[in-house]
Amino acid sequence: MLKEVLLGLLAGAGVFTVGILLGHFAIDKGSSLPEWARDASRDVDESIIEKFLAELDTSEIKENLRELTKVPHMATTPGDEATVDFMLKRWQDPKTGLDSAWREDYKVYLSFPNKTNPNKVSVVDPENRVLFTAREKEKAYKPEQEDPEVVQPYAAYSPAGNVKGKLVYANQGKMSDYELLNQTLDLTGCIAITRYGGEGRSKKAINAAKFGIVGVLVYTEPYDINDGLVSESETYPHSWYLPPSGVERGSYNIDFGDLLTPYLAAKDDTYRRPKEEITGIPPIPAQPIGFEDAERLICELDGDNVPDGWQGSLNCTYKLGGPGFKPTSPLNNSNVHLDIYNTERLENSANVMGVIRGSVEPDRYVIYGNHRDSWVHGAIDPSSGTAVMLEITRVLGKMVKEGKWRPRRSIIFGSWGAEEFGLIGSAEYTEEYFSKLSERTVAYINVDISVFANATLRASASPAAQSVLFTASKQVNAPGTTKSVYDNWIQYFNRTSPNYGIIPNVGFLTGAGSDYAAFMHYLGVTSMDISYYYDRSKTRARIYPAYHTAYDTFDYASTHIDPGFTSHQAVARTAGNVLVRLADSLLLPFNCSDYAESLEQYLSQAVTAFEGKLAANGVSMESLKKAVQLFRETATKLDRLIRDSDLAKETPLKARRINDQLMLLDRAFLDPLAFPEKYAFRHVIWASRSSSVPTFPGLADAVEQAERTGLKEDWDQAHKHLSIVTQAIAGAAHTLDDVI
Amino acid sequence: MLKEVLLGLLAGAGVFTVGILLGHFAIDKGSSLPEWARDASRDVDESIIEKFLAELDTSEIKENLRELTKVPHMATTPGDEATVDFMLKRWQDPKTGLDSAWREDYKVYLSFPNKTNPNKVSVVDPENRVLFTAREKEKAYKPEQEDPEVVQPYAAYSPAGNVKGKLVYANQGKMSDYELLNQTLDLTGCIAITRYGGEGRSKKAINAAKFGIVGVLVYTEPYDINDGLVSESETYPHSWYLPPSGVERGSYNIDFGDLLTPYLAAKDDTYRRPKEEITGIPPIPAQPIGFEDAERLICELDGDNVPDGWQGSLNCTYKLGGPGFKPTSPLNNSNVHLDIYNTERLENSANVMGVIRGSVEPDRYVIYGNHRDSWVHGAIDPSSGTAVMLEITRVLGKMVKEGKWRPRRSIIFGSWGAEEFGLIGSAEYTEEYFSKLSERTVAYINVDISVFANATLRASASPAAQSVLFTASKQVNAPGTTKSVYDNWIQYFNRTSPNYGIIPNVGFLTGAGSDYAAFMHYLGVTSMDISYYYDRSKTRARIYPAYHTAYDTFDYASTHIDPGFTSHQAVARTAGNVLVRLADSLLLPFNCSDYAESLEQYLSQAVTAFEGKLAANGVSMESLKKAVQLFRETATKLDRLIRDSDLAKETPLKARRINDQLMLLDRAFLDPLAFPEKYAFRHVIWASRSSSVPTFPGLADAVEQAERTGLKEDWDQAHKHLSIVTQAIAGAAHTLDDVI
Structure with missing residues (x-):
């Protein structure tokens, strides 16, 4: 038996060896890797995304909106404080909240009308008898408009002042508008009435002052906002259109951020410059009025008929003004009188911040934000966005609290304060945490007004983010369609891409229209701005008609903008999908070749518009062409490296390295000295631009300035801007090249 | 038998299972980790460092120096080109070279004397008869001084010009010096003779021009350079002291980098500003002379005796000047005449770059550099440093080529061009690759003059680097000692640290004395500058006496400075050790608590000097105190995290995360708008400073300016600088805090 047992044992020894070998080699090595190695190589989980998208609920969004719009919540008012508490309660909820949430306060410089001494617009005859007085508040159609907290319509940062003068109609208040008037009229001492649009609010007054004009009225032209409709029976509450007494409030400033503390977070004892040093605000009193009042003034004007394009939908032929009113008018010989009592105050404004800590790369931030403050109830602006953000945080928070999910990277949510006064909360945040945010922020997603209308998605973004917007939007159903x-x-916004053919057109983030500005322009963070939007073939509305008025209420939003809240849901799903992809993807879903395409597009525009003019002044564009070509080559190289890598099987440091290249791509275009006169505009490609040529802003503006003046020093500046943008693009290309 | 076999098989099945289990669990999991995991967790290998230090050879350094100093190699001359070729040959050597090496060219704005029409300094009587002429070249004691490529002594960037005037002696050419003269003399139309030291070269002329002075001579005072010795028998070649005819050349400018292209790399078609826009260069002709000639002038001066501290070692009692010479002098009634023919030219200057690619984190750079250009043969300045660099690259290159070693991080070596004209090569490099270098550079090590003398190490650095300097210097033997x-x-430089007690004093990098400037101040890269230095108790020499003269030769260096080349070797070993530690350590050897200590030291100085004055003007320093305290707290927290981590066993992403915090710490102090008038000084803590209080430069200079003028707007600026530095320190503290 010994022999047989030995035989058995021998066989056993063999299987023992086989066992060892099997144990060592055959059992999936993955399972023998330490847990961190598996975590580090994990990619986005599509089933989590599906589950997340499915949970985003229209009725939750609707209830968020109802809660957020109960009372007016202009920045730093008690209504604003109530929304701070509401956000904190939601983000600190033990079942659906975030890992942590807190408030951060800044003491910021705001401008308000005087509640007990409201601004007045009137017409007075030579004996100072008042012949006409404009409304001090909008007409109430619902109880919301009766709320005593509804702020009187005003032009924030307009100086207080008491001015009188003959009226002229100055179209949109552009320089060219005043120049035209100035050809036939002496504008000195006049009051101008201008319509919203075509020029920045504050510029309407700044331009006017250059012609000796002493005060500016700004009204909403029904041609621009109401598709021409003017009667009460056709406007809210009967439709989404603006009632005759509706007035667009707004901040009349060019620069964003707290105006007394540029580049410094506005803390209690931060240095504040003298208010005399503030630039970009009206030098003369300004006041917005509704078109009902505007009609009373414009239709009485004397003078020549207005040129093409100046005529609007009010019930008369528009005239330029005599200056002043026509002889047959009861207002003949009278002056328009602006009595403005705005005061500036330092007030405490809060950002509410919330965080979900990343599991693998907690030091990488995806930031999602929207402002919280409104002018009045702000149902669409900004609460439609906040309602969406709260629904996203509810679903993500719940998954985190239930232990079902935790993002690879950290997610930071920001509910910014005092945006309406100039993107102040987000700007102060980026100033205070500049270094930390520069080092670690992967992307910023802004959803302010989430739904303008129900037709289509609209997105503006750094070109690097185009691909993730496409991926996300392909996974979401469009409301009301299959x-x-x-x-x-x-179908609504498209362009022909040299690389992809016809694709949706993602706009460029060249302006400072919402809180993405500090992220895109100051920090150089790849940013995007997402909303649902109109069918432009069905309306010319400059913006949704109740914008910045007392009619932007829950009733307005839920009756006229998105009754089923399905567009809100589509935005939540699209933006939320982008958010989770940015947070969870092993490799950041940014595409540097798409960036190259945009640079090539800009280059081509610049060559067409400027190459001849520059050459005539001895300046060659060859280096810029080479820089763009180098960018294309290095982008292609990085794309190839990504394609040829199996990152899940390689060191996590490789994915991190490539991700750093992608994360920092927009940062590479920053030049803090390129635009010394423009606060916080440091991104050489996307900075604001005066030129109408859609190309590199510094170059375009400098060439056009040089053309205007013909001065050698201005052509020098054009050359300098050419060198700045060339170096920025080449410098960015170097960051995409082999890392050593 | 079936039963027995079954029994055996049963036993076999048991061992099979045991085998599987053994195979799966018992065999060292380490060996089952993928290779990348082991690489990622590998720390610095002390045996490699020992081997590396042992191989650094004095005779190799000596031969490097001999080769580098064969001919004069002023920037962009044929001699400079020869050193370019030599560096490339060495770094491209198949057995001891680097992974790759190449040259990078810039077209830079340089200033040269006219070879065929040399600058002249003379004394002329009223009939324009020449009574005295200063030497045009230094006296030859060795063949090197006869080399036709020895450039005439001159003041680079001094304008050409032909000026005459009565002579005054203006000590060091400080504002206070001219103010003192101006109390009793009319300086208009005078020529000033000043001594080197106490004030920047160019400032001596800039200050002078404010008083109507039309030309400036600058000489090397033997009291300052030769411990008072003046006779040929006591100076080189008999000792290290400067011969009577020796003249210090130098660049007379305040800003560094190419003067026509600030912030832009000086490529062929880069925008160049008009030369009229250059600031910081002499507005009046300037020329350096030797003390032999200076004596002929100073000792003939009329006027009052000089005040304390102005007297030097020339053989007479120094007078201020009548202005002009004394009646008893043969030079009576005569003028000093400066005839300067300097011209500015755009010339091609090369950096030579070499790279060793990192194995684990190739996208992290440790940069080691020195300039290559000299004024004449430049044996000490800069070739003593280049000889050391070449020996380091030889030993490291060999280890790489033999497959014995490859650093964790990439190492970049830079042999900079045109440093003597204002750190131009390194500045252009940081401008061209700003984004890439900002993102990835761990540290910059500068070894320019490696050996001033044989007494002691001297180092200046960001406080973050103190600890690695200490670690490295403890492992190297000091030459000539045990x-x-x-x-x-x-024993030579020490201070009492609140944390460590008595330690070597590492200086702060507040100036722009060598190529660290662009890295420390513009990029915010943790930098250090290392050399061997004097025993200050044995000499007052302002700098080694042959500095920037035709006597700075291989003979001088090998006879009088470091005959055994052991100090060179000690620097090679210390700097090389630092380099390998920075490149190989799993965790960067930077210490943020040491940074906190420096900030506390600066704070304490600021409080002592300025708190009362600021309070009297309504400005509180409390926020600054809180910011420094926050920095201390977050530094302690990060230190604790590091101490409590076993990084070799954790995800490589954790070490990378902490390393990013450490790498980017100096970056967090950058503010590109803090010092608009100072090119490239962006580091709010270490920027240059006029105040003598060793503290935050913006604050100190602004408070002192406000004290001088008493103007409200200047106190506002002091408040602003307080806010700037407070925000920078708090912002840096946030980067050390928990990453989310």
């Missing part, structure tokens, strides 16, 4: 948001979008 | 470099160092 198509994806992407397939719907491409 | 002690470590560290133990020797502490």
Whole structure:
């Protein structure tokens, strides 16, 4: 038996060896890797995304909106404080909240009308008898408009002042508008009435002052906002259109951020410059009025008929003004009188911040934000966005609290304060945490007004983010259709890409229209701004008609903008999908070749518009062409490296390295000295631009300035801007090249 | 038998299972980790460092120096081109070279004397008869001084010009010096003779021009350079002291980098500003002379005796000047005449770059550099440093080529061009690759003049680097002693640290004395500058006496400075050790608590000097105190995290995360708008400073300016600088805090 047992044992020894070998080699090595190695190589989980998208609920969004819009919540008012508490309660909820949430306060410089001494617009005859007085508040159609907290319509940062003068109609208040008037009229001492649009609010007054004009009225032209409709029976509450007494409030400033503390966070004892040093605000009193009042003034004007394009939908032929009113008018010989009592105050404004800590790369931030403050109830602006953000945080927070999910990277949510006064909360945040945010922020997603209308997605973004917007929008159904948001979008906004053919057109983030500005322009963070938007073939509305008025209420939003809240949901799903992809993807879903395409597009525009003019002044564009070409080559190289890598099987440091290249791409275009006169505009490609040529802003503006003056020093500046943008693009290309 | 076999098989099945289990669990999991995991967790290998230090050879350094100093190699001359070729040959050597090496060219704005029409300094009587002419070249004691490529002594960037005037002696050419003269003399139309030291070269002329002075001579005072010795028998070649005819050349400018292209790399078609826009260069002709000639002028002066501290070692009692010479002098009634023919030219200057690619984190750079250009043969300045760099690259290159070693991080070596004209090569490099270098550079090590003398190590650095300097210097023997470099160092330079007690004093990098400037101040890269230095108790020499003269030759260096080349070797070993530690350590050897200590030291100085004055003007320093305290707290927290981590066993992403915090710490102090008038000084803590109070430069200079003028707007500026530095320190503290 010994022999047989030995035989058995021998066989056993063999299987023992086989066992060892099996144990060592055959059992999936993955399972023998330490847990961190598996975590580090994990990619986005599509089933989590599906689950997340499915949970985003229209009725939750609707209830968020109802809660957020109960009372007016202009920045730093008690209503604003109530929304701070509400956000904190939600983000600190033990079942659906975030890992942590807190408030951060800044003491910021705001401008308000005087509650007990409201601004007055009137017409007075030579004996100072008042012949006409404009409304001090909008007409109430619902109880919301009766709320005593509804702020009187005003032009924030307009100086207080008491001015009188003959009226002229100055169209949009552009320099060219005043120049035209100035050809036939002496504008000195006049009051101008201008319509919103075509020029920045504050510029209407700044331009006017250059011609000796002493005060500016700004009204909402029904041609621009109401598709021409003017009667009460056709406007809210009967439709989404603006009632005759509706007035667009707004901040009349050019620069964003707290105006007394540029580049410094506005803390209690931060240095504040003298208010005399503030630039970009009206030098003369300004006041907005409704078109009902505007009609009373414009239709009485004397003078020549207005040129093409100046005529609006009010019930008369528009005249330029005599200056002043026509002889047959009861207002003949009278002056328009602006009595403005705005005061500036330092007030405490809060950002509410919330965080979900990343599991693998907690030191990488995806930031999602929107402002919280409104002018009045702000149902659409900004609460439609906040309602969406709260629904996203509810679903993500719940998954985190239930232990079902935790993002690879950290997610930071920001509910910014005092945006309406000039993007102040977000700007102060980026100033205070500049270094930390510069080092670690992967992307910023802004959803302010989430739904303007129900037709289509609209997005503006750094070109690096185009691809993730496409991926996300293909996975969401467009409300009211059987198509994806992407397939719907491409019908409304599209362009022909040299690389992809026809694709949805993602706009460029060249302005400072919402809180993305500090992220895109100051920090150089790849940013995007997402909303649902109009069918432009069905309306010319400059913006949704109740914008910045007392009619932007829950009733307005839920009756006229998005009754089923399905567009809100589509935005939540699209933006939320982008957010989770940015937070969870092993490799950041940014595409540097798409960036190259945009640079090539800009280059081509610049060559067409400026190459001849520059050459005539001895300046060659060859280096710029080479820089763009180098960018294309290095982008292609990085794309190839990504394609040829199996990152899940390689060191996590490789994915991190490539991700750093992608994360920092927009940062590479920053030049803090390129635009010394423009606060916080440091991104050489996307900075604001005066020129109408859609190309590199510094170059375009400098060439056009040089053309205007013909001065050698201005052509020098054009050359300098050419060198700045060339170096920025080449410098960015170097960051995409082999890392050593 | 079936039963027995079954029994055996059963037993076999048991061992099979045991085998599987053994295979799966018992065999060292380490060996089952993928290779990348082991690489990622590998720390610095002390045996490699030992081997590396042992191989650094004095005779190799000596031969490098001999080769580098064969001919004069002023920037952009044929001699400079020869050193370019030599560096490339060495770094491209198949056995001891680097992974790759190349040259990078810039077209830079340089200033040269006219070879065929040399600058002239003379004394002319009223009939324009020449009574005295200063030397045009230094006296030859060795063949090197006869080399036709020895450039005439001159003041680079001094304008050409032909000026005459009565002579005054203006000490060091400080504002206070001219103010004193101006109390009793009319300086208009005078020529000033000043001594080197106490004030920047160019400032001596800039200050002078404010008083109507039309030309400036600058000489090397033997009291300052030769410990008072003046006779040929006591100076080189008999000692290290400067011969009577020796003249210090130098660049007369305040700003560094190419003067026509600030912030832009000087490529062929880069925008160049008009030369009229250059600031910081002499507005009046300037020329340096030797003390032999200076004596002929100073000792003939009329006027009052000079005040204390102005007297030097020339053989007479120094007078202020009548202005002009004394009646008893043969030069009576005569003028000093400066005839300067300097011209500015755009010339091609090369950096030579070499790289060793990192194995684990190739996208992290440790940069080691020195300039290559000299004024004449430049044996000490800069070739002593280049000889050391070449020996370091030889030993490291060999280890790489033999497959024995490859650093964790990439190492970049830079042999900079045109440093003598204003750190131009390194500045252009940081401008061209700003984004890439900002993102990835761990540290910059500068070894320019490696050996001033043989007494002790001297180092200046960002406080973050103090600890690695200490670690490295403890492992190297000090030449001529039985002690470590560290133990020797502490005897010469020391301070009492609140945390460590008595330690070697590492200086702060507040100036722009060598190529670290662009890295420390513009990029915010943790930088250090390392050399061997004097025993200050044995000499007052302002700098080694042959500095910037035709006597700075291989003979001088090998006879009088470091005959055995052991100090060169000690620097090679210390700097090389630092380099390998920075490149190989799993965790960067930077210490943020040491940074906190420096900030506390600066704070304490600021409070002592300025708190009362600021309070009297309504400005509180409390926020600054809180910011420094926050920095201390977050530094302690990060230190604790590091101490409590076993990084070799954790995800490599954790070490990378902490390393990013450490790498980017100096970056967090950058503010590109803090010092608009100072090119490239962006580091709010270490920027240059006019105030003598060793503290935050913006604050100190602004408070002192406000004290001088008493103007409200200047106190506002002091408040602003307080806010700037407070925000920078708090912002840096946030980067050290928990990453989310």
